[in-house]
Amino acid sequence: MSRVLITMPVAAAGLRRLEDAGHELDLVERPAPAEFRARLARADAVILRFQALSRQDIEAAGKLRFVARHGVGYDAVDVAALTERGIPLAITPGANAIGVAEHALALLLAVARRVIGHDAGVRAGQWQAALRGPMFELAGKTALIVGAGRIGRATAQRLRAFDMRVLAYDPFLPADAALPQGIEIRTDLAAALAEADVVSLHLPLTDATRGLIDPLALKRGAIVVNTARGGLLDPTRLLAALESGHLTGAGLDVFDPEPPGAADALLRRPEVVLSPHAASLTDASIERMATECATNIIDFFEGRPPRDSIVNLAGIAL
Ligand SMILES: NC(=O)C1=CN([C@@H]2O[C@H](COP(=O)(O)OP(=O)(O)OC[C@H]3O[C@@H](n4cnc5c(N)ncnc54)[C@H](OP(=O)(O)O)[C@@H]3O)[C@@H](O)[C@H]2O)C=CC1
Numbered sequence: 001m002s003r004v005l006i007t008m009p010v011a012a013a014g015l016r017r018l019e020d021a022g023h024e025l026d027l028v029e030r031p032a033p034a035e036f037r038a039r040l041a042r043a044d045a046v047i048l049r050f051q052a053l054s055r056q057d058i059e060a061a062g063k064l065r066f067v068a069r070h071g072v073g074y075d076a077v078d079v080a081a082l083t084e085r086g087i088p089l090a091i092t093p094g095a096n097a098i099g100v101a102e103h104a105l106a107l108l109l110a111v112a113r114r115v116i117g118h119d120a121g122v123r124a125g126q127w128q129a130a131l132r133g134p135m136f137e138l139a140g141k142t143a144l145i146v147g148a149g150r151i152g153r154a155t156a157q158r159l160r161a162f163d164m165r166v167l168a169y170d171p172f173l174p175a176d177a178a179l180p181q182g183i184e185i186r187t188d189l190a191a192a193l194a195e196a197d198v199v200s201l202h203l204p205l206t207d208a209t210r211g212l213i214d215p216l217a218l219k220r221g222a223i224v225v226n227t228a229r230g231g232l233l234d235p236t237r238l239l240a241a242l243e244s245g246h247l248t249g250a251g252l253d254v255f256d257p258e259p260p261g262a263a264d265a266l267l268r269r270p271e272v273v274l275s276p277h278a279a280s281l282t283d284a285s286i287e288r289m290a291t292e293c294a295t296n297i298i299d300f301f302e303g304r305p306p307r308d309s310i311v312n313l314a315g316i317a318l
C-alpha cells in the first residue's frame with residue numbers, strides 16, 4: 001500500500017497493525033542525516049518520534065504524502081512546508097496524556113521531598129541528611145497549570161487528589177471546556193505565576209510561547225515542573241532563580257537543546273530533578289502512541305483521513 005519510514009523504535013503492536021494493513025515498513029535505527037534524506041525520498045509516509053523534519057527534508061521527499069507524529073508536540077516539524085505541499089501532519093492526541101501527567105507528579109514529588117538527595121544520603125551512610133530543613137508539603141498549597149489541554153487537565157486532576165488548590169492559565173480555552181472539578185481559571189499569567197507555589201507547564205512551544213515563563217517571576221519558594229518543552233523557560237533566568245534560592249527547585253524532563261550540554265550548570269544544581277525527555281515513555285503510553293499513529297496512516301491511505309488528529313487540516317484539501 002505505502003512505504004512507511006520508521007527511524008526510531010516503535011512498539012510492536014503499531015508495526016503489526018501497519019503490516020496487517022499491507023504497508024511496507026522501512027525500518028532503520030537513527031540514520032545519519034544523508035541516509036535519512038535518501039530513505040525519506042522513497043517513503044510515502046514517515047513516523048516521527050523525536051526527530052525534526054525540516055523544510056529541506058520535506059523538499060527532498062518527493063513521494064511523501066503523510067507524516068505521522070508518534071506523540072503530540074510538533075515544534076520540530078516545519079508545518080508550513082508540509083502544508084505548502086498538501087501533506088497532512090497527524091499527531092496522537094491524548095495517547096500520552098496520562099504518562100506525562102504521572103511524570104509531572106513524579107518530578108514534583110521528587111523535588112518537593114528531596115528524594116534524590118535522600119536516596120544518595122542513605123546510600124552514603126549520611127542518615128542525618130533528612131534533617132536539613134523541612135520539606136515542601138503539597139496539601140493546601142496552590143498549583144498553576146499553564147496550558148489546560150489534554151496533559152494539563154490530567155495533571156490538574158492528579159494535583160487535586162493531593163488536596164492542592166489548582167489554577168489553570170490557558171488564554172485559548174473555550175468557554176464550554178470541560179475542566180476537572182474545582183479548577184480555577186486565570187486570565188492574567190503574571191498574577192497567576194506570582195500566586196502559585198507549584199507551576200507545571202503543559203503548553204506547546206511556538207514563536208509566541210518561547211521564553212514565556214520567567215522563573216524569576218514565580219512566587220518565592222515555588223517549584224517549577226517542565227514536561228512540555230525546554231524553550232518555554234529561559235535557562236539563564238532559571239539558573240539565577242535556583243542559585244539565588246528564589247525557587248525551591250525544578251523538575252525538568254525537557255531541555256533546549258536536547259540533550260543538554262555537559263557544561264550546563266543546571267545539571268549540577270542539587271534542587272533540580274532531571275529526566276531525559278522520558279515523560280511519555282510508559283508501557284501504556286508507548287503502546288497507544290504506536291497504535292494510534294499506525295491507525296492514522298492506515299486511515300489516510302484507505303481514504304479515511306483522521307481529521308481529528310491532523311494539525312494542518314485547514315491548509316490542505318482532503
Ligand atoms: N515530555 C514529553 O515527553 C511530552 C511533552 N509534551 C508537550 O506537552 C505539550 C502539551 O501537550 P497536550 O496537552 O497533549 O496538548 P494540547 O494541545 O491538548 O494542550 C495544550 C494547551 O496549551 C494551550 N496553549 C497554547 N498556547 C498557550 C499559551 N500561550 N498559554 C497557555 N496555554 C496555551 C493550547 O490551547 P490551543 O489548543 O487553543 O492552542 C492547549 O489548550 C505538547 O505541545 C508537547 O510540547 C507532550 C507529550 C509528551
Ligand SMILES: O=C(O)C(=O)CO
Pocket residue numbers: 049050070071072073074096280
Ligand atoms: O508527544 C510529545 O510531544 C513528546 O514530546 C514525546 O513524544
